[in-house]
Amino acid sequence: MRTSAHLSSKATSDTPDIRALWQKDKDHFIHPFTDFSVFHERGCDLITDSQGIHVQDAHGKRFIDGIAGLWCVNVGHGRREIGEAMAEQATRMAYFSTFNNLSNAPAAELAAKLAELAPAHLNHVFYSCGGSAANDATIRLVHYYFNRLGKPDKKRILSRTNAYHGTTYLAATLTGIVSNNWAFDTLEHLVTHLSEANCYRRPEGMSESEYCDHLVKELEDTIARIGADNIAAFIAEPIMGAGGVLVAPPRYHQRMQAVCRANEILYIADEVVTGFGRLGHFFASEAVFDTQPDIINCAKGLSSGYAPLGATLISDELYEVLSTPQGPGGVLSTGFTYSGHPVSCAAALKNIEIMEREAICENVLDVGPYLEERLSSLSHHATVGDVRGSRFMMCLENVADKATKALLPVEARVGDRVAFEAQQRGLIIRPVGHLNIVSPPLIWTRGVVDEVVSILDDALSATTRSLAADGFL
Structure with missing residues (x-):
């Protein structure tokens, strides 16, 4: 063979x-x-x-x-414009820290552009170096958010079987593809996996509408079993990628979000794959699936792969809590050396410019x-x-x-x-x-x-x- x-x-x-x-x-x-x-x-x-x-x-x-x-x-490959934008930025100022009170022009411009392209309530950007890191950082921020609200028990994350969210330690735990974690350790106490939304292999004799009811009920039953006070968020790809390109039944995401909202559970859309045009829109959550996530994660198409870059887009409501000082001298003590890397952000800005100009x-x-x-x-x-x-x-x-x-x-x-x-x-x-x-x-x-x-x-x-x-x- x-x-x-x-x-x-x-x-x-x-x-x-x-x-x-x-x-x-x-x-x-x-x-x-x-x-x-x-x-x-x-x-x-x-x-x-x-x-x-x-x-x-x-x-x-x-x-x-x-x-x-x-x-x-x-x-597409070989876009000279992107290479030239990266080279110009690299020769002007390739890197400097964005910690504390420092920033750079490409990171600031890109954050504003992402806020413009995203659903209206997502106006704040936390940078990382790729999809796995974006998902890891998101869960850390979500836990911090509930800690600041005085709800430290809200830690559990709901994910799905055959979901792919990355291979860093926490992201690998979010990932529900069994073979991805063969002989690797994960943080199972933090994550509960619901069923995938697989219309091709739904129970025999069940319509897509009935299948959607079945999946929503599973979410409701899981919340009842674990307790809403113990669950922080539900994370989902709008369309599952590496888990089999699984398209959920109609209204699935809307209904899952409604259940989450009713139980003060944050809704995280992992748009690492679906973002930046793959479904015909810069972001698919609202434009295609009529949902308004509390957080959207993106990477991959953000820079068209020309430079490593990830971004977590955070709602105004969450930002209000995250940006409140812990006390005198209190800082948001998380981030990466390369958060908002100027060369990567320059690549992303030129990538978005090309996408808009060439429709x-x-x-x-x-x-x-x-x-x-x-x-x-x-x-x-x-x-x-x-x-x-x-x-x-x-x-x-x-x-x-x-x-x-x-x-x-x-x-x-x-x-x-x-x-x-x-x-x-x-x-x-x-x-x-x-x-x-x-x-x-x-x-x-x-x-x-x-x-x-x-x-x-x-x-x-x-x-x-x-x-x-x-x-x-």
């Missing part, structure tokens, strides 16, 4: 420089989410160049980027439905059980039997097979177990969508043949 990792083997037979670089990477770079069952032999594919919707490997082979780097290169969100609203429609045509393949998602955030779920929705055995590595076959044909998509995720740069056109679907059609046919040849079908 072949997997995407087998692409790396060709590096050992190429030029000495490529072989040396491949070896250094294999010997010294511990990659996130490394599959060590194949890494020691195969190493990694080296991506060396990029432009627009394409990336190129060390051998000169060009690929359509179907994952936007990792949910993040929203305006990137409007492109998503125009081309996104076409991507949904064309990907749905792949349902004719024997292994494609579900095609789901919204706009530029899509997923194919591979199954052994469409009628029963039974999965193929783990050792079939079906997601890896599909990704490998696609990559052989010039397209990079993301395998996550039995899933394949398509989350492209937001500049795809209808013509690119047609090319991508043609590649996937061939890749899925090849996958079916290889699964049959290996005895899995």
Whole structure:
């Protein structure tokens, strides 16, 4: 059986420089989410160049980027404007502390711009270096908020099964993907996981409306069991990302927020993936799902991946408490050395400028439905059980039997097979177990969508043949 990792083997037979670089990477770079069952032999594919919707490997082979780097290169690769803005800021003043009474122009400008783009009540920004750190910082601020209100027992956080909120210690606990935490410790006493909102695998015979009732009741029952006085917040991705691109039933988020509000439980929207255009709006919570979160976290598309940056957007109501001095000399004693890093903020400002000038969100609203429609045509393949998602955030779920929705055995590595076959044909998509995720740069056109679907059609046919040849079908 072949997997995407087998692409790396060709590096050992190429030029000495490529072989040396491949070896250094294999010997010294511990990659996130490394599959060590194949890494020691195969190493990694080296991506060396990029432009627009394409990336190129060390051998000169060009690929359509179907994952936007990792949910993040929203305006596309090789944007000279962003590089020049970063270089200008770096040569003028690359870094200085933002602690206490110090600041910098890009951080101030970006905070004001984020307040302008966000729902009207979210006017205050706490900077971090990425999505995991943003979620970690948010929970710390939430606990501090209730401590300041004299409610120190409100500590428990409600999250969801298969949610992804990061891999720093607390964020990993918020994350509900079981395999993410195999053999890792977490802070389970702080987090309770509710059911995911998975319409494809909802109980048999239950309508989407009834399924929504079921999920809301689970929240109500959980609050009754734990006690509202012990629960600080509920955190949710508007659409689950790494957990399977799960779109909740209609009105789910509105109803979950209403229950939280009735019980003085804060509603946190993790828009690390959905923010900055992926669903056709800078922020999806209010524009798409008609919710008004107390906090929105963002990263990834905030800078289109050109520089590490995360941000926590906080409501006026919360800020009033957080900004009240603890006493003489009292400070908000949390933050990061690189909070509001000027080079990262300069990248984000230029990224937002490009998105507005080129109507990137409007492109998503125009081309996104076409991507949904064309990907749905792949349902004719024997292994494609579900095609789901919204706009530029899509997923194919591979199954052994469409009628029963039974999965193929783990050792079939079906997601890896599909990704490998696609990559052989010039397209990079993301395998996550039995899933394949398509989350492209937001500049795809209808013509690119047609090319991508043609590649996937061939890749899925090849996958079916290889699964049959290996005895899995």
